[in-house]
Amino acid sequence: MSRTDQDQVRRRRVFYIPGYDPIHPRRYRELYRKESTAQAAISGYDIALKAKPKGAHYGWHVDAQMDGAAVEADVDVLIWSDIVRDSMSTSIPATYVQLIRTAWVYIGTGALWRLMRLRKGPVIAALYPIGMLLVQLALALLVAGVVLAVTDALLGPVLGVFATAFGAVLGAAACVALLRWFKSRDGKFFAYYLMHDYAYSAASRGANPPQLEARMAEFGDAIAAALATDVDEVLVVGHSSGAHLGVSVLADLLRTGKVPAGGPPLAFLSLGQVVPMVSFLPDAHRLRADLHYLSASDALTWVDVTAPGDGCAFALCDPVSVSGAAPADKRWPLVFSAAFTQTLSPARWKELRWRFFRLHFQYLCAFDRPGDYDYFRITAGPLPLARRYADRAPSRSRIERPVNKFTSRAA
Known part of the structure; x- marks a missing residue:
């Protein structure tokens, strides 16, 4: 035998x-x-x-x-x-650029809409880092705006335009600090990790x-x-x-x-x-x-x-x-x-x-x-x-219908 x-x-x-x-x-x-x-x-x-x-x-x-x-x-x-670590070695601004490029690839090619016809869960998982990173950016910008407004209100009557400039610097610093804080806590949020994951394949379009x-x-x-x-x-x-x-x-x-x-x-x-x-x-x-x-x-x-x-x-x-x-x-x-x-x-x-x-x-x-x-x-x-698994039947609820828009194969 x-x-x-x-x-x-x-x-x-x-x-x-x-x-x-x-x-x-x-x-x-x-x-x-x-x-x-x-x-x-x-x-x-x-x-x-x-x-x-x-x-x-x-x-x-x-x-x-x-x-x-x-x-x-x-x-x-x-x-x-x-290889994964090297692909994740990007700055905060570079990650937001990745976000735009990745969203463009999946949405612009129509892949996202096709994927949604399969299972919602992994598509939501793919959209999660986009939403979470945008929320983090919005909160950081909001904090920057509040710092600017408070500084201007407190110091404006005395320093005038210099108070606005000083508030803008403080607000920018607060914005950066909050974004860095979010990134340092990504072990809980997984926003950067998942963004890098999807961006890795999207960067070369598959x-x-x-x-x-x-x-x-x-x-x-x-x-x-x-x-x-x-x-x-x-x-x-x-x-x-x-x-x-x-x-x-x-x-x-x-x-x-x-x-x-x-x-x-x-x-x-x-x-x-x-x-x-x-x-x-x-x-x-x-x-x-x-x-x-x-x-x-x-x-x-x-x-x-x-x-x-x-x-x-x-x-x-x-x-x-x-x-x-x-x-x-x-x-x-x-x-x-x-x-x-x-x-x-x-x-x-x-x-x-x-x-x-x-x-x-x-x-x-x-x-x-x-x-x-x-x-x-x-x-x-x-x-x-x-x-x-010689006698194991496949799950009856499996999805087998072709859904992909792109079916070309390498020669």
Whole structure:
């Protein structure tokens, strides 16, 4: 029996592609440690992490005992946080220029109106930083106006025009100080962070910047090397913006013949994807071509998991079909819901319901009423992704109708 025919995993390589995140990848290790321990206690299995030797990629080793089987998994985080940080290194005025450009790209091309026909949640999430930054600017200007008026009223009778000039300087200083205060508290507001996120793709109208393309090629090399080793599955996980990066990385691997016949099964798990935010842009030719190509491949298994409770993702929107990239022989992805309202207890759901950013990461966390989606069984359990969901029907409420205005693909 060849390795591609095996139905049980003892050794697995996992490659995790984060979304647009400037934070060091150790946060994902600690999240995995904490949440896997919680899920193991709920679901009745054993799982433990330990450090990996330093290598090209940051990661960790997992030992698990699940369903009567011992499984080892090596998890690598494919890092592009340095690229994200560089893209976020802008001044306050530059961020407001980004706001204008990003709004123009999405509104001027008609992409925003098409996206609203899918899910309102991620569109509201996209509009939120625009609204929040404009509110911050309005408040800063209001404070500046008040300072000017008060200074003029108090000192005007004495200093005349000099009082107005002095008030204008004080008002400008107050305006700048308040804007800087808002930016320093962005860990609570997320306005600058989200603005930079959407601006990153909008700046090139959906095309990948050269630096990102180079990094994606490195990701592909790492996955190709794993496919040449003696493991039972190579699993690529793309979360949020990392989902569309995963699509292109895997499409490149397949096109260039770097997925060996008879090698370990290749699987792709996309979580909380926001693919339409990029694929609906006019110059996303490359992404639409990759969606078209990957969705018809029989060389991998692709499962897409979202949840309507995640307001930041395009929940149950088939990323291939809604992008207008579906071929006649489309096979993938299998689209289904993590069903937060069912897999989280009422008390837990009440606790998390309005924590939108936290819910966007719930796919990587423990469920206190787990269903057939369990991130830790998928990444450290004995069943390969293909077998685990071989009989899983897609969610009936998924959206598959083509909505995208731009359907051209790269040659």
